[in-house]
Amino acid sequence: WLRGEVATRYFKGHQDNIYCLAWVGPNKVASGSRDRAICIWDLQTGQCTRFDSGHTGSVLCMRASRDYSILLTGSSDATCKIWSLPDCRLLLTFRGHGHGVLDVCVIQDYIVTSSRDHTIRVWDKTGRELRQLTGHTGSVNALEPLDDRRVISASGDSTLKVWDITTGQCLRTMKGHTYGLACVRYDGERIYSGGQDSQIRVWDPETGECLMTMSGHMNLIRTMDCFDGKLVSGSYDRTLRVWDTKTGACLLSFQSGHSSWIFNVLLSRTKIVSAGQDRRIMMLDFAQGIQTAKLFKEIL
Template sequence: MTYSLSLIFSSGGYSTDKHQAAIPTYITISPRKDGITAKTKRLNPQRRSSTSSFSPLKRKLKASSSNFSSILPKFRAIERRPSSTYSSDTLMPDITRSILALPNEILSCVLYYLDYTSVHKLSRTCSKLYTVCHDNELWRRFLFADFQAITPPTPADPTIKDYLKLYQNHLKLGQRWLTGKVNTRFLQGHEDSVYCLGWISKDILLSGSRDKTLKMWHVPTNTCIRTIENEHSGSILCIRVDQKNQLVMTGSSDTTCTLWSLPQMQPIMKLTGHRHNVLDVCLVNQNRIVTSSRDHTLRVWDRETGLELRQMVGHTASVNAMEPVGRNRVVSASGDSSIKLWDIDTGECIRTMHGHKLGLACVKYSDGRLYSGGLDGKIKVWDIETGECVHTMFGHAGMIRSIDYVNKKIVTGSYDRTLKVWDTETGACILSFQSGHSNWIFNVLSSGTRIVSSGQEKRIMVLDFGSGLTPLCN
């Protein structure tokens, strides 16, 4: 008998009980006297935290034979029986013997449609199923199907010997993102407020401060590995690292933007022309740099020559934040409470979006959606192509100064001194961290394993969700 399988992956990730998802887990952070570490406490510990609250993607099955479809429910029945049932062949049902007689490749295809708990239980029923259930290739397929933020290597990475362990660690990591289990510590060394942050690599963080310095940190060891002085004569207000990790751009209250090469972190050139603070900077299509300023303008620069190509005028207040959108567009958020979408090749304003009642401080674009925040304490979600506000999220009690996006979640930092994590699919606040910052939060960055934040204090807070989980893919 020949079976033909077509595997269809549905979109989505973990699901949780709707009532639980609507109530965030509140975490209070208490810094210790050493100033480097902190302890955390969940204020609503009744929320479930077991891995049973997770379910993997529903992997849809299409088979050319109706006989194959009939195997799956009977196969599921095996793991529901205690292992003692199979102590004698005379007690083994015919269907069970028929299933176990299948080649390992077919059994592996059937296992693919079970969840983690079922496969784990099934592995304890007999030696053959133990072997099939621990197949490295099976867990490689599970990993990249259930954790879609992980990009599978092509071809398969031969150095990864235990995909089951990887899967288990990412399952635990996902659980921690729902329950707020983190290792919390602080990076200390700046002499004044820390305005901006940027990831140079997975473990290397760059920070800019009112003290006019840039500091490079090795986050796993809490170590400042380099301090850069005397490049800017004013506060360093913004940092942007290009997606290829080849270029760093910094903007300052000295009205200039400096370009730096990586990994040496050597200054390449300085962009001059703004009449006031450079508040944000981004790279568009790898060859155009766009800066925004308190002088109400955006300016487009040639990356290679540093020449100013054009100004984009239309905002009536400070242009506080920007995001690149596609190959030749950028979106800007202003203190005039509007969001504008620009064509950087022509300088034309394509669309203006209104919805916030007060000034805007931050925007983030990802997965076809734009997220904005500002003085009104609301997060608005926009369809960038239509300009419509499709959702509004409430929860902060002060200005939202910073937004970042990771794995279908956004992280926000506010003047109310809290960090919040939101599910972008449901709009629900998942986590709320409080007391870690004693004053305004200026910047927040996230990755698959960490949230880092800085503010009016001289230190940077690191919330590490992946502490102790080795290996991890991100």
């Protein structure tokens, strides 16, 4: 990580833009696309298992449960679907939104969805809509769980809102971005947000105070992920940047991995996995040489 030494690998299987990615195992990633397919990738072998999503529009977002037992997908067809894992068998379809479903997450026994219709909806796992969370005046582009009761939303209206999903109450609104937001992440201590103003803002989840601004991207920040003191961001400027979450310093910048807009990125202890408009998934593996050296030493 410190030297930026990385092995790069590409995975191809989708026929159109890849909008979303989700971890579905320690070395497995699911992807969703404008081609309406879901692919499950084994990052070690490169093997792809492809499923027809049944969505009548693009697969825009996805999220797996913590135990990797279910996968949620949201689509421009205004529905959310629940799939069993690892077989990707369709369990339920949720209907209620008036426009495309832009993000999904699981909090305890609840499913939470956000939409271009400006609303957030809370469902039980039978597909029954429990409540609507209203207050945003733009598309609700991203969701992130804060704990077992709270979720944070990022909207095209340039604000972040913290909600109690059990009561539907908006607990806090955070303002600071000058244009619409596209992504939000929480690492257990701080909230990170990004969007059209090309800046990442860092927030205190309890006070709503903006603690820091990280600059470097030259276009919309579409996606972020965090792990173990690092944040990775992907942008329409076609670059991936790795940040130190404590200092705000940009540690690494990958300029030429994607030939077009980056829509989604995942981060683990050893890998960055990203996808976008160029219809391929890129894996940056920071541990390949270390693993090989360790294996060689064990053989000797």
